[in-house]
Amino acid sequence: MPASTLSKSNSSKRSVSTKKQKSPKAEKEILKSHIEGLSLPIVYSPSSSQFANLKFLTDWIRKNHKEIQRDLLIYGAILFRGFDIGSSENFEKVALGLDSNLSEAYLGTSPRDKKTKFVHTASELPSAYPIMQHAEMSFLNHPPKKLFFYAKIAPKKNGETPITDLRTVLREMPEHISGKAEKFGIKYIRHYDGPGSSRYSLWKTKRWSEMFKTEDKKIAEKEFKKQNFEHEWLPGNKLRLINSQVGIRKHPNSGSKAWHNHSQTFHIDSPRLEYKYIFQRQKTLRGFGVYLILNLLTFIKKAFQSSEELDVHATYGDGSEISQKDIKTILGVFWRNIQIFSWQKNDILYIDNYSVSHGRLPFTGEREIQVAWTE
Numbered sequence: 001m002p003a004s005t006l007s008k009s010n011s012s013k014r015s016v017s018t019k020k021q022k023s024p025k026a027e028k029e030i031l032k033s034h035i036e037g038l039s040l041p042i043v044y045s046p047s048s049s050q051f052a053n054l055k056f057l058t059d060w061i062r063k064n065h066k067e068i069q070r071d072l073l074i075y076g077a078i079l080f081r082g083f084d085i086g087s088s089e090n091f092e093k094v095a096l097g098l099d100s101n102l103s104e105a106y107l108g109t110s111p112r113d114k115k116t117k118f119v120h121t122a123s124e125l126p127s128a129y130p131i132m133q134h135a136e137m138s139f140l141n142h143p144p145k146k147l148f149f150y151a152k153i154a155p156k157k158n159g160e161t162p163i164t165d166l167r168t169v170l171r172e173m174p175e176h177i178s179g180k181a182e183k184f185g186i187k188y189i190r191h192y193d194g195p196g197s198s199r200y201s202l203w204k205t206k207r208w209s210e211m212f213k214t215e216d217k218k219i220a221e222k223e224f225k226k227q228n229f230e231h232e233w234l235p236g237n238k239l240r241l242i243n244s245q246v247g248i249r250k251h252p253n254s255g256s257k258a259w260h261n262h263s264q265t266f267h268i269d270s271p272r273l274e275y276k277y278i279f280q281r282q283k284t285l286r287g288f289g290v291y292l293i294l295n296l297l298t299f300i301k302k303a304f305q306s307s308e309e310l311d312v313h314a315t316y317g318d319g320s321e322i323s324q325k326d327i328k329t330i331l332g333v334f335w336r337n338i339q340i341f342s343w344q345k346n347d348i349l350y351i352d353n354y355s356v357s358h359g360r361l362p363f364t365g366e367r368e369i370q371v372a373w374t375e
């Protein structure tokens with residue numbers, strides 16, 4: 001990541017360092033450091049190979065639980081790097097050691113494949129798709145508190161899972177945007193195809209039957225009610241969901257406020273704007289092609305469809321549009337603060353979902369990143 005795009009967040013002021021710092025309690029065994037030039041995540045790694053095995057790591061996590069949680073609260077993201085994880089089952093053991101409240105409930109937008117009771121693939125979306133920065137399921141009443149990612153197969157090039165400090169994003173967001181997000185919240189409009197349709201079309205990332213794990217509309221409707229989703233069944237077994245949610249959230253433990261919504265993910269203009277940053281970074285021919293196609297398709301969709309007809313879109317909670325200029329500004333704040341690092345095989349990234357967002361950059365070739373999350 002170029003130094004010019006480094007975060008000016010508190011966390012970066014606090015401790016951007018490439019030197020390994022010894023933890024007072026875990027001296028000699030686990031070292032803490034930062035990846036050069038990045039303020040996030042803080043990296044935990046074994047000081048020698050004898051401390052890299054799974055048994056040592058899970059014991060160490062148990063003994064140092066308080067210290068790990070304190071670091072997570074401060075930084076918002078911890079990367080466990082250099083440990084012998086080796087399998088989804090072992091990843092699940094580490095995640096359970098860090099937090100016993102793992103959850104299987106998923107109402108997010110990525111198609112995922114189940115690997116163990118609590119572990120899924122992070123996203124089965126095609127590799128060229130951009131996944132903009134977001135806090136997991138921030139459009140729900142109770143988003144998960146913590147997330148875990150595991151690099152089962154690290155991509156050779158690109159395909160990073162960038163993260164951003166959402167507390168910094170809120171601090172740097174112009175008042176005319178954050179004020180509206182706080183006052184009105186954010187309204188989400190989403191459309192889903194039914195069972196038997198393609199798993200994803202360009203703006204629809206999964207089927208409603210996949211999302212609600214049922215083909216029975218009555219059962220699905222019970223979940224809509226629970227989540228305060230307004231729904232409308234459309235011709236062709238399609239579904240429209242509309243819901244409003246807060247735009248800014250307070251951390252359940254620290255009380256600090258963070259930008260916490262999916263506007264930068266669901267807004268009709270987001271993918272094409274995001275791709276400009278992606279192309280500038282990756283400079284691939286495919287990236288340039290996707291950028292052009294997204295611009296053309298977005299233009300056509302906006303010309304022929306109203307806000308409520310778009311496959312997926314976000315407005316302020318009062319229904320007023322988040323203007324093109326505002327969404328550009330929002331993405332700009334994220335990209336000024338985004339922290340991008342390459343995956344290494346066996347990495348486990350532990351994220352405080354109320355403080356730090358994540359996303360995915362396009363890739364080619366093999367990549368398998370798995371995910372688990374808490375309640």
Ligand SMILES: [Fe+2]
Nearest residue numbers: 134135136358
């Ligand atoms: Fe996600």
